[in-house]
Amino acid sequence: MKGAGALVGLALAAIAAAHLFLPLGPVLALHRSDPATAELLLTQLRLPSTLLALGYGAVLGMSGAALQAVFANPLASPDITGGSSGAALGAVLAAYWFEVSGPIALAACGGAGALVALALLLTLAGRNAAGATLLLAGLAISLAAGAATSLVLALAPSPFAFYDSFEWLMGSLVDRSLPQAATALVPAAFCCLLLLARSRALDLMALGEDVLASLGYRPRRIAIEVVALSAIAVGACVSVCGAIGFVGLIAPYAGRLVTRGHPGRALLPSAAIGGALLLLADLAVRFGPAGRTIPVGVLTTVAGTPLFVWIVVRMRARVAA
Numbered sequence: 001m002k003g004a005g006a007l008v009g010l011a012l013a014a015i016a017a018a019h020l021f022l023p024l025g026p027v028l029a030l031h032r033s034d035p036a037t038a039e040l041l042l043t044q045l046r047l048p049s050t051l052l053a054l055g056y057g058a059v060l061g062m063s064g065a066a067l068q069a070v071f072a073n074p075l076a077s078p079d080i081t082g083g084s085s086g087a088a089l090g091a092v093l094a095a096y097w098f099e100v101s102g103p104i105a106l107a108a109c110g111g112a113g114a115l116v117a118l119a120l121l122l123t124l125a126g127r128n129a130a131g132a133t134l135l136l137a138g139l140a141i142s143l144a145a146g147a148a149t150s151l152v153l154a155l156a157p158s159p160f161a162f163y164d165s166f167e168w169l170m171g172s173l174v175d176r177s178l179p180q181a182a183t184a185l186v187p188a189a190f191c192c193l194l195l196l197a198r199s200r201a202l203d204l205m206a207l208g209e210d211v212l213a214s215l216g217y218r219p220r221r222i223a224i225e226v227v228a229l230s231a232i233a234v235g236a237c238v239s240v241c242g243a244i245g246f247v248g249l250i251a252p253y254a255g256r257l258v259t260r261g262h263p264g265r266a267l268l269p270s271a272a273i274g275g276a277l278l279l280l281a282d283l284a285v286r287f288g289p290a291g292r293t294i295p296v297g298v299l300t301t302v303a304g305t306p307l308f309v310w311i312v313v314r315m316r317a318r319v320a321a
Helices: 002-021 026-034 035-071 083-097 103-124 131-154 159-169 178-196 199-205 209-214 219-240 248-257 267-285 296-320
Strands: none
Touching: 002 035, 002 178, 002 267, 035 178, 035 199, 035 219, 035 248, 035 267, 083 131, 083 159, 083 209, 083 219, 103 131, 103 178, 103 219, 131 159, 178 219, 178 267, 199 219, 199 267, 209 219, 209 296, 248 267, 267 296
């Protein structure tokens, strides 16, 4: 396990370096001719997107692993459970109807929207819900939040609200600044540290609530704390970069393979894999057609849908057996 973790860490560092400096040749040439412009390019354009890709991916991976442990279901990722859609609705409602413009306030509104969506899921499906129940409840919340977001934009005072926010709604890391990255990642990092502090409880949760309670934990309280922390972390990132799907499903799946099925121990590997996946996805969209910007969320959804279908088919086969 330690060897696998070291390998994941090295791969993550290599991908982050490639994301920051690729293509390296033009950057070095520009640095020789105009060092100030090269430094500006790296610190004001490349660095924020690299930090956001790494941090947002890590948040999706860790929160996905934590939610899957709480709901005891491999389908419980932030996007499928409605957390990302709720965060987008909260941010859009605050920006276009209540004229909230401060990044910290928008991050708070995004977190509040995600918290409402995940609390609703916990109420509707409950813990240890069957795969079909969780999937249906999550999809219902996601569809309702998505429809509400479209309605809010369509009826917004600004007639260009929908067009202005289209790229953000699809998930994008382009043209983000260092203050925006700090607004998203500082509260997200704090929440992730608190989630890591609950990793042992999440491991024990897999043994049943009775075992967890006998060791001095409160199962209901742990579940509420994990849902709240995941909502705040995801909501802060969504308010800056929009909703990015399926990273929170793929990364925990791979993280559990690294830790041989331990949900609590999978938090850190899932975060590293999530960061690597989003870095790779953002690198891939840079090689798209010239003059055309492909939102990174579109690519992650296209790549993650087959895995989602495969997990559903496996769960169905397991139930049938």
